[in-house]
Amino acid sequence: MIEERFDAIVIGAGMAGNAAAHTMASRGLKVLQLERGEYPGSKNVQGAILYADMLEKIVPEFREEAPLERRLIEQRMWMMTDKSHTGMHYRSDEFNEEKANRYTIIRSQFDRWFSKEVQAKGALVICETTVTELVSDAYGKVIGVRTDRDADTIFADVVVLAEGVNALLGTRAGLRPAPKPENVALAVKEMHFLPQETIDARFNLRGDEGVVIEAVGTISKGMTGMGFIYTNKECLSLGIGCLVSDFAEKQQTPYGLLEAFKKHPSVAPLIQGSEVKEYAAHLIPEGGYKAIPDLFGEGWVVVGDAAQLNNAIHREGSNLAMTSGRLAGEAIFQIKSRRDPMTKQNLSLYKTYIDDSFVMKDLKKYKDMPHLLHTNSKNFFLTYPELISTAMDNFLRVDGKPKLEKENASIRSFVKQRSLMGLFGDAFKFARAWR
Amino acid sequence: MHILVCIKQVPDSAQIRINPVTQTIMRQGVPTIINPYDLFSLEEALRLRDQFGGEVTVLTMGPPMASDSLRKALAIGADRAVLLTDRFFAGSDTLATSFALTQAIVKISETFGAPDIVFTGKQTIDGDTAQVGPGIAKRLDLLQLTYVAKIVECDPDKREIIVERRSEGGVHVLKTKLPCLITMLEGSNEVRRGAMKDALRAARAEIVTWSAKDAGIADMTKCGLKGSPTVVKKVFAPPPRSERAFFVPTADVASQEAENLITTLFERQPALEQDLTTTAAGF
Numbered sequence: 114m115i116e117e118r119f120d121a122i123v124i125g126a127g128m129a130g131n132a133a134a135h136t137m138a139s140r141g142l143k144v145l146q147l148e149r150g151e152y153p154g155s156k157n158v159q160g161a162i163l164y165a166d167m168l169e170k171i172v173p174e175f176r177e178e179a180p181l182e183r184r185l186i187e188q189r190m191w192m193m194t195d196k197s198h199t200g201m202h203y204r205s206d207e208f209n210e211e212k213a214n215r216y217t218i219i220r221s222q223f224d225r226w227f228s229k230e231v232q233a234k235g236a237l238v239i240c241e242t243t244v245t246e247l248v249s250d251a252y253g254k255v256i257g258v259r260t261d262r263d264a265d266t267i268f269a270d271v272v273v274l275a276e277g278v279n280a281l282l283g284t285r286a287g288l289r290p291a292p293k294p295e296n297v298a299l300a301v302k303e304m305h306f307l308p309q310e311t312i313d314a315r316f317n318l319r320g321d322e323g324v325v326i327e328a329v330g331t332i333s334k335g336m337t338g339m340g341f342i343y344t345n346k347e348c349l350s351l352g353i354g355c356l357v358s359d360f361a362e363k364q365q366t367p368y369g370l371l372e373a374f375k376k377h378p379s380v381a382p383l384i385q386g387s388e389v390k391e392y393a394a395h396l397i398p399e400g401g402y403k404a405i406p407d408l409f410g411e412g413w414v415v416v417g418d419a420a421q422l423n424n425a426i427h428r429e430g431s432n433l434a435m436t437s438g439r440l441a442g443e444a445i446f447q448i449k450s451r452r453d454p455m456t457k458q459n460l461s462l463y464k465t466y467i468d469d470s471f472v473m474k475d476l477k478k479y480k481d482m483p484h485l486l487h488t489n490s491k492n493f494f495l496t497y498p499e500l501i502s503t504a505m506d507n508f509l510r511v512d513g514k515p516k517l518e519k520e521n522a523s524i525r526s527f528v529k530q531r532s533l534m535g536l537f538g539d540a541f542k543f544a545r546a547w548r
Numbered sequence: 549m550h551i552l553v554c555i556k557q558v559p560d561s562a563q564i565r566i567n568p569v570t571q572t573i574m575r576q577g578v579p580t581i582i583n584p585y586d587l588f589s590l591e592e593a594l595r596l597r598d599q600f601g602g603e604v605t606v607l608t609m610g611p612p613m614a615s616d617s618l619r620k621a622l623a624i625g626a627d628r629a630v631l632l633t634d635r636f637f638a639g640s641d642t643l644a645t646s647f648a649l650t651q652a653i654v655k656i657s658e659t660f661g662a663p664d665i666v667f668t669g670k671q672t673i674d675g676d677t678a679q680v681g682p683g684i685a686k687r688l689d690l691l692q693l694t695y696v697a698k699i700v701e702c703d704p705d706k707r708e709i710i711v712e713r714r715s716e717g718g719v720h721v722l723k724t725k726l727p728c729l730i731t732m733l734e735g736s737n738e739v740r741r742g743a744m745k746d747a748l749r750a751a752r753a754e755i756v757t758w759s760a761k762d763a764g765i766a767d768m769t770k771c772g773l774k775g776s777p778t779v780v781k782k783v784f785a786p787p788p789r790s791e792r793a794f795f796v797p798t799a800d801v802a803s804q805e806a807e808n809l810i811t812t813l814f815e816r817q818p819a820l821e822q823d824l825t826t827t828a829a830g831f
Contacts, residue, residue, distance in 0.1 A: 115745055145748075151579070239623075239747045262744040390565070 119145045119269040121445055122258055123236075124244045124282065126153035129417025129434035130275030131227045132171050136442025138236035142449060145267065146236055147260065149243040154224025157277075158302070158395035159431060160343050160350055162325065163218045167432035171439055172230055176212065180222040182345035183323025184213035187316075191379065193330030193340075194502040198379045209322070217323050217343045217350070247272060247286045247413070254456070255286075255412035271412055271445055271455040275438060278396045278418040280406075288413065289406035292421065294361060296400025296483075298338065300354025301367040303375075305387035309347050315383055316344055327428070330498035332374050334365055337399075337490045339428075340374045342383065349384060351375065354397060359490065367394065397430065398423040402480035408467065409460040414441045422472060426479045433472050440466040496530050549602035549704050551593040552656060552663035553626065554649055554684070555586040557610050557617035558674040566785040582617045585669030587624075588732040591739045592699060593667050594625045600704050603627040605656060605663070609637055609648055615755050622750035624742040629753065630656060634760040639773030642675070646683025647770045652763045653688060664704065666729045670695060678731075685729035692729045693722060697736050 123134045126148035134146045150156035162185065168175050187204035208214065232238050246259040248266045257268040274283050284291045307315075316324045326342040333339070338355030353370045360367065374380060398404065398421040405421050408414060416422070417434030424433060444463035445455070453459050467473055486493055504523040559578045566574065582590075593604045606621040608614050609632040618629035632652045640648065653666065666688070668681035678694075685692035698712040700721065713720040714733055742750070760771060769775060796812050799805045814821040 115748065117748065155579075237748070237751045239751050241623075242744070242747060260744055262741055262747060265744045267744060267748075 115265050115267050117267075119143050119237075119267065120449060121145075121271045121273055122147065122267060122269040123273040123275055124258065125275035125277055125417075125419070126150070126224065126228050126231075126238065126240070127157045127275060127277060127417060127434065128224075128227075128431040129419070129438035130273070131224065131231050132435040132438030133273045133275060133416055133442040134231045134236045134238070134438075135171055135227075135234055136439045137445055138231060138234035140442075140446045141235075142446060144236035145269065146231065146238045147242045147244050147258070148228075148238065148240045150240060152225055152240055153228035153238065154221040155240075157220045157224050158393045159220050160302070160341060160352065160428075161218050161220050161223070161431065162343065162428070163216045163223065164429065164432040165212065165214050165216065167435045167439075171435060172227075179226050180218065181321075182217040182219060183318070183321050184208065185215040185217065185325055186318075186322045187324045189324065189326040191326060191328035191330070192498045192501055193328050193332050193377065193379065194498050195331050196378060197502045197505070198328065198330070198377075199498075199501050199505050215325075217325075217345050219345060244276070244282060247282060247288075249286075249412075253411060255410070270449070271414065271460070273438075273441055273445070274413060274415040274419050275417050275434075276419045278398050278421075280415075280419045283406070283415055283419060288410055288415070292396075292398065293358075293400070293404070295356060295358035296398065296404040296421065297357050298354045298397040298399045298425075299357050299360060299367055299394065300352055300397055301371050301392070301394045302350055302352030303371065303389050303393075304345075304391035305349040305351055305384045306347060306390050307349065307384075307387045311386075312344055312347070312349065318344065321346075328374075329494060331495055332377065333370065333494050334363060335491050335495045336360070336363055336365065337486050337494065338370075340370075342380070348390070349387065351380075351384060356399060357396070397425075399425045399483055401425060401483040402473075402476040403484075405476070409457060409463050411457045412455050412460075414445070414460055414463050416441045422476070424475050424479065426482055427475070429475075433476075436470060436472050437467055440470060440472075500527050500530055549596060549600050549665070550661045550663045551596055551602065551604045551665050551667065552653060553586070553590045553593045553604060553606045553621070553667040554680070555590065555606055555608050555617060555621055555669070556583045556672050556674075557581070557608060557614040558583045558672055561673045580613070580616065582620055583669050583672045583674075585671060585673070585732070585734055587669075587739045588734055588736050589667035589669055589730070590621055590624060590626065591737045592730070592732050593665070594740065595737070596665070596699070596702060597627075600702070602664075603660070605630060605660060607632065607649065607652055607656065609633070609640070609645060609652070612757075615757070618755050619750050619753065622753050623747045624740060625746050628660065628756065630756040630758065632758050632760075632763055634771075636760050636768055636771045639776060640771065641776035641778035642677050642679035642683060643777060644771055644775035646680050646687060647775060648760070648763070648765065649680065650684050650687040651765045652758065653684065655758065655763045662727065664707075664726045665709070666690060666727070668729065668731050670731045670733055681729060681731045688729070690727055690729045691724045692731075693724060694731045695733050696730050697733045699730075 120142040121137050121144050123130045123146040126146055134144050138144045186208040189200055189202045191198040191200045228238055243261040244258045245261050247255050248257040248259055250256050255272050257266045259266050276282050283289045323344040328340040333355050336355040336359035340353040343350040353374045398418055400421055408420055416437040422433040422437050423430040441463045444466055448459045503526055507519045507523050557580050560581045563578050597604050604626045605628045606618055606626045607630045608618055612633055615631050618631055622629055637648055671678035682692055693711050693713055695714045696711045697714045701710040707726040710723045713722055794812055796809050
């Protein structure tokens with residue numbers, strides 16, 4: 114029997130869990146955080162890009178100590194066919210500011226640091242402990258958790274579910290439906306080690322500057338998906354992900370896509386001679402606004418990936434996680450300082466906070482986008498890249514044909530592949546989903 | 549009973565990488581674990597405590613971050629943890645390590661009571677010497693039972709212990725007086741999962757941290773690099789063995805295929821052919 118009671122138990126030590134635990138502990142709440150991995154970060158997988166602003170709100174001086182890889186000064190967006198890519202690059206020295214906006218990080222190292230910050234604020238963090246069950250009272254209010262260690266219940270006023278995308282606990286406890294295959298993407302990633310100078314030379318970088326490449330097109334074989342290459346100090350994170358439902362329907366394998374992506378003539382020279390030292394896979398919530406489950410209930414709140422909070426369009430996951438964790442922590446602190454119980458009604462404060470924040474506003478803005486990309490995936494990921502590539506080829510190849518003829522050919526091929534109505538329709542739908 | 553367990557924090561050898569250029573071990577980013585052999589000793593110590601009452605103290609020497617391993621040992625169920633840490637200990641070989649640990653054990657005896665049994669692991673996975681345990685036993689003048697597979701009986705009142713010890717010739721059944729030093733063989737027990745209560749206690753436990761001076765070590769020439777006669781001449785990664793696969797020509801008839809196989813084998817291993825012909829001549 115464990116006599117001790119906690120103000121809050123946080124399940125999981127990822128971005129959301131750490132943000133919640135940090136926020137509550139630094140305001141004096143008695144927090145217990147349980148993590149199943151050997152250490153915080155050992156099980157956590159992300160690309161990964163860190164957005165400074167959201168972390169600054171939690172740990173203002175994070176730049177002094179956090180293990181950051183490179184600050185991002187350039188973004189490349191590629192539309193790929195089997196042999197080509199059409200790219201848009203944006204590089205700016207403005208990104209070389211003292212307090213940079215985005216960094217690449219390696220989660221196993223970063224999360225460890227973040228957890229040290231959480232512990233320094235007074236939260237009790239216990240690893241290698243899987244929460245197996247939420248314990249409820251006779252009225253269905255969550256009052257504690259049980260772990261895989263033994264049958265002992267640990268009691269707390271509120272449980273913060275930051276358990277990640279699979280949301281096994283929440284699903285098992287009946288707080289939410291299981292995530293649907295069409296609402297989650299499966300991404301696979303490899304870490305390619307190269308000497309720092311090689312990375313600097315290949316990507317045109319100096320010092321701690323970094324580049325992000327994000328690629329769509331035929332690499333996803335007609336499925337809704339995206340490939341990426343992120344520069345770390347001495348390695349490249351390279352990966353690709355598609356919707357789980359698409360993998361199932363198209364009978365494609367993630368490692369097959371990854372191998373093909375690595376062999377692509379635009380990618381192969383970038384990773385040539387590298388040594389692969391890590392392979393990881395991860396589910397990403399992609400359902401957007403419409404897939405978000407209930408965010409709070411009697412004695413519990415859910416944050417981060419577990420709440421499906423991910424902006425697939427802007428590829429923001431960890432900062433929605435951090436922000437939702439922080440807001441949940443702030444709401445719980447408010448309720449606690451009023452000496453109010455952690456009822457569903459009181460915890461709705463968290464929903465108020467999150468509705469007011471960029472998290473819900475952004476997700477609402479793009480609420481139709483996941484559906485649009487999914488239903489039109491053939492056009493967006495196969496047809497358009499091919500058409501654009503053909504147009505570019507026509508434009509650049511000098512072969513003595515009159516230019517007007519070539520331009521008309523390009524336009525004709527657009528219309529032929531996708532009827533004029535279809536093209537307008539897509540553009541219209543896209544614009545509306547974006548608005 | 550007061551039982552002392554010496555543990556060591558080691559790099560997880562399953563995840564060690566060799567720098568291909570410098571041929572040295574890349575320690576950076578390699579997770580650390582409790583030396584796996586030590587866990588069998590810890591478990592045995594906890595079982596004795598559970599049976600006869602008393603306390604289990606874990607002791608380690610290492611950098612400040614070695615406290616992680618001590619905390620893990622506490623979460624598994626140990627009652628107290630002592631960290632011996634000092635920059636003077638850097639570069640210790642087995643001689644200097646057993647000296648420092650012995651001094652710490654003497655100090656532990658004075659502070660928390662003399663241990664009835666001192667456990668160490670069979671050996672570490674990073675040094676693989678199996679010298680520190682016996683070194684401590686010698687310095688403390690303790691009877692030592694190495695490679696113990698099973699504790700058959702322990703009688704704290706009569707101050708006797710009977711163990712099964714694995715040796716090359718078979719199994720020794722040995723009876724010894726307490727106090728003694730025991731090193732447990734791997735697989736001799738199943739290491740427990742610590743209770744939630746222990747995990748909570750471990751997370752906030754105060755780890756007793758001693759410098760060389762705190763542990764009462766006066767003679768610094770016996771510590772660290774100065775006290776270590778072992779000199780590392782060279783560290784290298786052995787080149788991977790170049791075992792190659794050979795393809796045997798296929799044939800329509802099975803007997804032909806068998807012949808192809810044997811021909812290929814004999815081509816690569818002429819000695820084998822000789823041996824076989826000599827043996828076959830006997831029939």
